[in-house]
Amino acid sequence: MALREVIHASGGIATGKDASGQSVMASMSTIPAVGWTVIVMLPTAEAFGPISRALVRTGALLVVGALFAAVLAYWLARRMTGPIQRLEYGTEQIGAGNFEHRIAITSVDELGRLAARFNAMAGELAISQERQERIRRLKRFLSPQIAELVDRTGDDNILDGQRVTVSVIFCDLRGFTAFSAASSPDAVMDVLGSYFEALGRVVTAHRATLISFTGDGLMAILNAPVRVTDPALAAARLAIDMQAAVQSLLVSWRGKGHQIGFGVGAAMGAATVGRIGYEQRYDYTAIGPVVNLAARLCASAADGQILVDVSLADSLGGRVTIASLGSRPLKGLKDDVPVFSVSDGVPREPR
Template identity: 40%
Template sequence: MAPIGRILIVDDEEPVREVLGEYFATQGYAVETAGSGTDALAVVERERPDLVLLDVVMPEMSGYEVCRAIREDPATAMLPVVMVTALDPAQERIKGLEAGADDFLSKPVHHAELLARVRSLLRIKALHDQLAESNQTLEERVREQVAQLERLGRLKRFFSPQLAELIVSGGADDPLKSHRREVAVVFLDLRGFTAFAETAEPEEVMGVLREYHAEMGSLILSHEGTLERFTGDGMMIFFNDPVPLANPAEQAIRMALAMRERVGDLTVKWRKLGYELEFGVGIAQGYATIGAIGFEGRWDYGAIGTVTNLASRLCGEAKPGQILVSQRLLGKVDELVEVEPVGELTLKGFHRSITAHNILRPKG
């Protein structure tokens, strides 16, 4: 049977140590003994008892000095100490409490009373130990969460919030490792931006880009897209990675329609300032190789494949206000939107002509 606690009995009289030691041993406690203050402090450091029963009057080092030394050590500052003396209890009790004792008894000691006080102090110590352990666990969790938030904040500067959270939480197979997945890819840019940038002041160009990026960025996040990159007015977004979606094509179309409407509001303002800018989008669906692209210190999360090239070429062919989609993607959303055929397009990098459609509006 495991002992219910470890008690250190400190007294310069061996018979006292033996009597008290045998008594507490029969009560189920492990007992350590010391005949001097110096030995007592060595046992405290080595054995880490749960309570110290300490005689006041001892040669070389008094019980008060031992108690103060125990309290000065942060590792034992909360160790329960019961002081015992045959001296005047009225005066010695005050000295003992000032030295840091938790309780004080007069000799001869009544064993039943001593046992009751020891049990009471050990219950308090057990609660304190539980609280200290809980506090330590809480502090560790707080440190881990703070570190995680700091890391997440750094990652969000380079990756989408969804990807950053997956990387930090480990909630998926390594998302940065190259893998294949079917995705819906969206390319978009502003028509007339190159001419505008050549003639406008740099501050005007940056002002337009800030507005444009802020509006498009909020729509990308709200539709669970992953921003692969943006270059000036151009953006590439894909759906279904790293966060799987039930219908990535539908999400891509809904986002593109919302973007066209939002840019329409912006162009009203821009025209008043003399900025002639329009909006075009290309969307395709297919398999791509996805993973980390870059070098140590600067990584991007990218998608490579024919589907990305197709979305880019469709965007390049889109007239102001058009959202051009491939036939494959239209098959996923034809019940949701009204379209008009654009015909067969000859696109750079594709040997065969591509059938494209322009998304007009949602059905209903």
């Protein structure tokens, strides 16, 4: 009677302990026809066993799933961070100028494609750097335009030794030795700096090949290594523009008390031209009697004069104002040499 009341009070199911102290669950059901009440008792462990086992299995699956997810996340993170770190290191190498650095491609996904593009970029930068270095070396003795032309065509044979007809131009300052002996180093370098800056612009504008600076002198040639249509007229234009550029500087120099002049000599003839030097340093030069003749004409020129030889004068024809100065002895030459003076009035090439 007491058990039935407890079950009824608990809503139809009650828990407790049986006579042996085992935890049990009890439920009852009334049979009105006979006035019976049937009470059923079941050990709690037996009643909840399937649920407990299901919970354990579910918990185990959750733990295994969580561990698998963690391992997968770690693998994916390493798979992504590894290439990213290699890319970061690669950018540092490129920034440091190491254009030969390449990234190992270990996948075909987006990061692998990014690494491939990075390697392609590094290769292009290496080629660009090599090209810029090549142009820089060429610009030591060629005008920038010619240096870029040689690089663009990829034809180094144009700089190989050959014998061609060239116009050779020498120029230097008159009275520079006395000026440099009496002036401070700063004053001397100031004059030379503005002087060669002015001449350099003229040589570049005329696309001449700069051979050398020698003290206060400069040597340039036309028609090598790149051919010009009319070497004689090109030389006359260059010489006249050289005189005009330096004569404008002389006004300010003389205002400072510097007694300096400027002369130009030019000659045309066959010469051997090409690269000379060694692996770390090459220069382009011209060798032959025409070079010596142009240098001697320059030495003989007075301030403001442009002296040329008979070959260049004849090639100019009547296109330039030329005056014959007769024959004169030139240092280092056995016979007297016909000398001509070029005046302004040369036809200008449109620019």
